[in-house]
Amino acid sequence: MKPKLLFLVVLSFATSLSGEDRKQLTVGQCRSDLLAWTADDGGKKEIRAWPVMELLHRTDELADCEKLDRDERVKNMYAAMIHMTDLNLLSRHMSFVRRHHLTAQFVAEDKTGAR
Numbered sequence: 001m002k003p004k005l006l007f008l009v010v011l012s013f014a015t016s017l018s019g020e021d022r023k024q025l026t027v028g029q030c031r032s033d034l035l036a037w038t039a040d041d042g043g044k045k046e047i048r049a050w051p052v053m054e055l056l057h058r059t060d061e062l063a064d065c066e067k068l069d070r071d072e073r074v075k076n077m078y079a080a081m082i083h084m085t086d087l088n089l090l091s092r093h094m095s096f097v098r099r100h101h102l103t104a105q106f107v108a109e110d111k112t113g114a115r
Contacts, residue, residue, distance in 0.1 A: 025068055026068075027068060027070075030069055030078075031069070033058075033065075034065070034078065037058065037081065038081060047084060047085055047088045052089065052092065055085050056089075058085065059082055059085050059086070062081050062082045062085070063078075066078035066079060
């Protein structure tokens, strides 16, 4: 009986760690995060420092905030931050391709229509 109980406890703990629950966003939290992420230089320096998974997480949050917030000016700010983040991700992808000498393979596969 004890091994089953231990298994269930471990399983429930692992399940809770496996996927971060998305927090319930409010307009206030969205705006606060946006302000914090863009405080110094519009977010450019901070975006370069974030790990890729953090970029993806924040992009998801910004997209959710863009849907939630009704103020068009602020919606445009969310969209601009998403765009900057996507450009940074693209730049990192291309740096990876170049650094690992995969450009020729990328071009060859693209010619065959592999997209």
